[in-house]
Amino acid sequence: MELQKMNGHSRDDGFDGVDALAEHEEFLPHKTGAKKEVHFTDFEGKTSFGMSIFNLSNAIMGSGILGLAFAMSNTGIILFLILLVSIAILSAYSIHLLLKSAGVVGIRAYEQLGNRAFGHPGKILAASVITVHNIGAMSSYLFIVKSELPLVIQAFLGKSENTGEWFLNGNYLIIIVSGCIILPLALMKQLGYLGYTSGFSLSCMVFFLISVIYKKFNILCPLQDQLHNNTNHTHQDCEAKLFTINSQTAYTIPILAFAFVCHPEVLPIYTELRQATKKRMQTVANISILAMFIMYLLTALFGYLTFYTAVESELLHTYSLVDPLDVLVLCVRLAVLVAVTLTVPVVLFPIRRALLQILFPDKPFSWAKHFAIALCLIFLVNLLVIFVPSIRDIFGLIGATSAPSLIFILPGIFYIRIVPEDQEPWKSRPKIQATCFAALGFVFMIMSLSFIITDWATGEVRSGGGH
Template identity: 75%
Template sequence: MELQKLSNGHHHHDLPMAEGLPEEEQFLPHKSDGTKRSQFTDFEGKTSFGMSVFNLSNAIMGSGILGLSYAMSNTGILLFLILLTCIACLSSYSVHLLLRSAGIVGIRAYEQLGLRAFGHPGKILAGVVITLHNIGAMSSYLFIVKYELPLVIQAFLGQTSSTEDWFMNGNYLIIIVTVCIIFPLAMMKHLGYLGYTSGFSLSCMVFFLSAVIYKRFNITCPLEAFSNNATTIPEDVCSAKFFTINQETAYTIPILAFAFVCHPEVLPIYTELCNPTKRRMQNISNVSILGMFIMYLLTATFGYLTFYANTEAELLHTYSKVDPLDTLILCVRLAVLVAVTLTVPVVLFPIRRAVLQLLFPEKPFHWLRHITIALCLLFSVNVLVILVPNIRDIFGIIGATTAPSLIFILPGLFYIRIVPVEQEPMKSRPKVQAACFTALGFIFMIMSLTFIGLDWMSGVKRSGGH
């Protein structure tokens, strides 16, 4: 590739080097004496550790949590735990690569890492990948609002069938939600201000988890709703599997890998962190990933132990099939809607920053530019969600290419190209690990594209999402 032919020898002396302190070099950093001055030149943030954890956790948390119980039913409890643990560790290592590279460059922007590694084409590539991935994420969240909010309103009004009322039209509802909730939050000057809404969003998902645990002890198996009037019920329909391999198992691996995609938000959050050090930001990432790991594991386990072999691809649909008028599940649906709605502004920030880096790299902050970019992005996403009835295939292609790029490929390549060979030769263990990490990303990408191709040929759509 042409990008790989660019020489990086002269780049390593353009910007100030990060001092070789342990916290700048270690994946699991040692304690710092706190006397190190920040080497970054882009911004001095004021966001606290806790608010940063809320924002990053909210960025990790996605609608894919609704499908984790189904993933566990196709892997078994033990294999699911192994896969989830490995992917969480890989995600934390990926953040380490990004932070290490940012320390060398001296600025905390994904696009600037691309510029330093591969020149202007690398900057454009990073900006385009972030934009496509996060637009896909924003659209998927608004699709949930479009299809789920009318059903929730219908249930709360006690209606058994849909009506022609305007407030039952999903297209009108997403416009109202965008104008009244998402757009005002997207006007915030700094991402750190969204820590409060991110905390509330996470509390909604904790409520969802609490309901899943509660329902585990209130729904008995076997379930009449899934028996299909069968006279005999298989003996193993209510038994947990610890290790399962079937044709669906391979499809769960990319789903789990994408469940920890938060990398476009890592550097913007790092930028606004008060007292920014690599050790501090790595701790924020580790705490966020650990928290989501626990929430994912508990949700998947208790959801699976409720329905066992009857677990469906969308967990809330499974509960509704048992009791369509269950008040608790209706409240949970509403909580999930609130959570995904409050996540949209957090996901929008990296897109706006990418656009600013690509189109206005040297311009100071300006409110008109800040508002206009957000307005154009939200308008485009709303038009996309309203006019296109089913864009899951497009999302699938984008997700299968951008997610592995953001988690594995780009962080690994940036690390290899940016860290000077004087500090770490190409055959050193850290760079060999980064190269293997990058290769793993290409494997994930090929796997995901292969599964999508098999879906298209078979006509069967698998569940997934972030």
């Protein structure tokens, strides 16, 4: 949304006055007894502070949580903790750069920030990165539905193995789930309406965390032949490693980066936040990141301390190998399925917004376009999930490319270009920090892609085989 004329300034001048408003006043002022003046948008945010936290937390939390115990097994506890803290802090700083850039020009759309910084190519770049990343995220969520829902149904029916019925076929099940649950929720007009489903989704993941902690004290190590028939588990397998480096360590940073990406959802949530100010939205982001940091750390730690070197790249799969008919694990699977299913519509909103910014930038809201884009996206993601062989490949590739772009590169370069030089010179500390921040993103991207491509080229057998 473009900056409205305000106090005699157009969107091309008066940065100081606008920035002051961004820092000290509300984008969408609440009732003061006088007629309300809309500053940056004609949309009045109505989503509460708590619901905004639920939505952003739900956008952060997703399928990435299932890969964190595997990541810890390939880094060691201390190195994993250092990386997790670093990514969390950098994510919060990245959101600060986004909000500051949005405050300077009065824009709360990622694609419009790209347009402001680099013109139409910047707009296309931002929209493309958001689309690629969120399609990857949606694919990973539905991949979990594809792999886990048949096992849940199979367990409920008391079957010891998949007997080939259509309702045990994951490909059919994701189509049913997409049509009956995801599509209706994706047709909501505003993201704020999904606050209730986001809260329920988060409660499901809390149950998952509690179960992971409980299972740590009920599954004894060594596991002998329960996990790998040809593996002789020794005492060494049951010792936690503080630091470790191996060929799989290359996937750790992409997995962690993937697990903390919520940046495409930040500005839409900001737009719908009641009494929206930069400080208030930053608080929403900080609380959400802190909550997910705690959940991630505890899940990774207790999952790793349960299986040690035997943990697979999809944690739930490891539990099912121990006891496929365990009632608690069955309930946890169901809870995770509900959580990731309810997250898909939240992730779909920024993609639709990005496509609308590119294809219909000046058109009013249309239910036909709203519905058509959602239907096409869900159809595309279903096709990807049916043909993608491994969830870890999604984590690795998306985490190594679009995640660094959204967390590091784009917020950094947008900030450098958008904040005027008379307000912050090129050699000022904030702009130097933003430059280093963007450069760090390029380093992460190149290193991660290099390690992953090398791993693929060597053809090494990878733990987790296809999950």
